[in-house]
Amino acid sequence: MSTALATLAGKLAERVGMDSVDPQELITTLRQTAFKGDASDAQFIALLIVANQYGLNPWTKEIYAFPDKQNGIVPVVGVDGWSRIINENQQFDGMDFEQDNESCTCRIYRKDRNHPICVTEWMDECRREPFKTREG
Numbered sequence: 694m695s696t697a698l699a700t701l702a703g704k705l706a707e708r709v710g711m712d713s714v715d716p717q718e719l720i721t722t723l724r725q726t727a728f729k730g731d732a733s734d735a736q737f738i739a740l741l742i743v744a745n746q747y748g749l750n751p752w753t754k755e756i757y758a759f760p761d762k763q764n765g766i767v768p769v770v771g772v773d774g775w776s777r778i779i780n781e782n783q784q785f786d787g788m789d790f791e792q793d794n795e796s797c798t799c800r801i802y803r804k805d806r807n808h809p810i811c812v813t814e815w816m817d818e819c820r821r822e823p824f825k826t827r828e829g
Contacts, residue, residue, distance in 0.1 A: 698734050701741035709750055727751035728758035732766045743768040747778050 702716040702723075711719065724732070728740060728751060740751075740758055747770065749755040755774035758766040770778070779785050779801070786802040788809075795816055800809040 695734055695738070698738055698741070701738060701745060704745050705741055705751075708745070708748065709752070723751060728766070731764055732758060736765050736767075740766065740768045743770070747774065748781065749774045749777065 698720065699716040702719045703712075706712050706714050706716065706719050720737070724737075728737065732740070736758075740756065743749070744751055744756050747756075749770065751757075753773060754771050755777055757769045757771055759769040761767050779788075784803045784805045786804045788799055788801045791798045791800075796813050797816075798811060798813040800811050802809045
């Protein structure tokens with residue numbers, strides 16, 4: 694295990710109240726539970742950097758190890774992670790949603806801006822066939 698990996702695992706352990714756990718034991722636990730997959734040490738370091746940078750907890754599904762096409766993983770922040778990030782920002786001033794059969798628009802309000810950030814997701818851009826597993 695590299696020094697960088699042990700250091701990042703130690704920071705994560707401290708942040709989630711597990712600072713008495715050996716970093717190698719924590720990494721083994723993460724690899725078997727929250728970050729399943731065949732990740733290299735470099736990919737695992739990338740996951741821990743993102744988790745630590747944004748204060749995300751992998752055991753509560755705030756960050757995922759998403760498989761890539763080279764049989765590795767990439768860090769993906771889940772909806773619970775984004776919720777944590779936005780709610781911990783002191784400038785966050787709420788959000789609202791408007792939805793119909795064609796789209797969903799989210800307005801995010803900040804205390805330091807006059808106008809909200811508006812994002813629209815269109816149903817026809819998101820619609821796709823159900824995910825197929827490797828076996829089928």
